[in-house]
Amino acid sequence: MYFPVSRLRRTRQNEKLRKMVRETYLQVDKFISPLFVVEGNKIKKEITTLPGQYHFSLDMLVREVEDLKKIGIPAVLLFGIPDKKDEIGSGAYDNKGIVQEAVRLIKKKVPEMMVITDVCLCEYTSHGHCGLIKSQATSHKSQVYEVDNDASLELIAKTALSHAEAGADMVAPSDMMDGRIGAIRSTLDDSGLSNIPIMSYSVKYASAFYGPFREAAGSTPQFGDRRSYQMDSSNAQEALREVMQDLDEGADIIMVKPALSYLDIVKKVKSDFDVPVAAYNVSGEYAMVKAAAMKGWIDEKSITLEILTSIRRAGADIIITYHAKDAAKWLKEEA
Numbered sequence: 001m002y003f004p005v006s007r008l009r010r011t012r013q014n015e016k017l018r019k020m021v022r023e024t025y026l027q028v029d030k031f032i033s034p035l036f037v038v039e040g041n042k043i044k045k046e047i048t049t050l051p052g053q054y055h056f057s058l059d060m061l062v063r064e065v066e067d068l069k070k071i072g073i074p075a076v077l078l079f080g081i082p083d084k085k086d087e088i089g090s091g092a093y094d095n096k097g098i099v100q101e102a103v104r105l106i107k108k109k110v111p112e113m114m115v116i117t118d119v120c121l122c123e124y125t126s127h128g129h130c131g132l133i134k135s136q137a138t139s140h141k142s143q144v145y146e147v148d149n150d151a152s153l154e155l156i157a158k159t160a161l162s163h164a165e166a167g168a169d170m171v172a173p174s175d176m177m178d179g180r181i182g183a184i185r186s187t188l189d190d191s192g193l194s195n196i197p198i199m200s201y202s203v204k205y206a207s208a209f210y211g212p213f214r215e216a217a218g219s220t221p222q223f224g225d226r227r228s229y230q231m232d233s234s235n236a237q238e239a240l241r242e243v244m245q246d247l248d249e250g251a252d253i254i255m256v257k258p259a260l261s262y263l264d265i266v267k268k269v270k271s272d273f274d275v276p277v278a279a280y281n282v283s284g285e286y287a288m289v290k291a292a293a294m295k296g297w298i299d300e301k302s303i304t305l306e307i308l309t310s311i312r313r314a315g316a317d318i319i320i321t322y323h324a325k326d327a328a329k330w331l332k333e334e335a
């Protein structure tokens with residue numbers, strides 16, 4: 001007869017013991033809730049591809065932010081969906097743009113809420129790309145186009161500046177142009193905004209998991225795809241170079257996105273650099289859970305908490321998730 005030397009089950013006998021040896025905890029202080037803001041009035045319209053998430057007009061947005069504050073969510077990440085788009089994404093850096101107005105309003109009505117803004121052109125460009133398009137005239141026919149890195153930098157920096165000037169507490173560039181962190185940092189510093197942190201979407205993969213978001217934001221590229229600027233999902237080494245570059249240029253928080261299929265990257269970034277790491281539990285990851293839950297195939301609460309815990313266990317300090325509000329409620333119930 002063989003008897004085990006180590007009885008690991010000893011510390012699993014009851015909940016008191018299990019809690020005592022528990023290594024990872026979820027805390028509401030670590031959640032960021034993404035929010036979509038649209039133009040108009042009295043709009044709170046559920047997003048088909050993201051059940052439980054909404055398009056909010058400014059008035060309704062404030063109510064939602066108040067609710068989030070009440071359950072302890074410390075921060076929101078704003079995405080703007082303008083009525084009008086153009087080739088150069090003017091709405092992104094318009095001082096009276098939808099996000100700029102949303103920031104001003106939230107900071108006025110719910111000043112305790114930390115407001116983070118997604119800095120990108122894709123929701124504002126008619127072509128749906130995250131930067132400017134070179135030689136656009138021929139691009140639609142021939143499918144030959146280039147997203148112009150250096151020309152886009154100025155507009156990206158201008159967008160970040162307009163958000164910070166409106167009162168944003170932090171900016172989060174998601175465009176994946178090279179050099180954007182440096183461009184934003186120096187632009188903010190030159191304008192006396194050296195205290196505004198940058199949470200960089202440093203490791204952002206070209207991912208099919210963004211599908212539901214693009215439906216929600218109307219930011220699907222009208223031609224081509226994002227693979228010339230977002231990372232190839234096969235690469236891990238390259239992710240570390242992205243992180244190194246962003247840290248050198250002045251990023252304060254490093255984001256990995258998506259989260260679940262890239263937990264190895266979260267872990268590697270955390271262990272190699274030991275800087276604050278955020279993971280973005282993206283729209284496709286959320287939509288899959290919601291769809292299965294709506295079918296009655298899974299238990300939404302336990303699956304969600306297990307998923308979020310796994311992201312923390314991998315090394316993420318911060319989790320950006322559409323589950324934030326529900327998870328905060330569940331954590332409160334259990335406390």
Ligand code: PBG
Binds near residue numbers: 118211
């Ligand atoms: C904008 C942006 C995207 C997401 C966050 N910022 C879309 C994209 O890159 O196509 C995706 C978020 C999600 O899927 O939840 N560049």
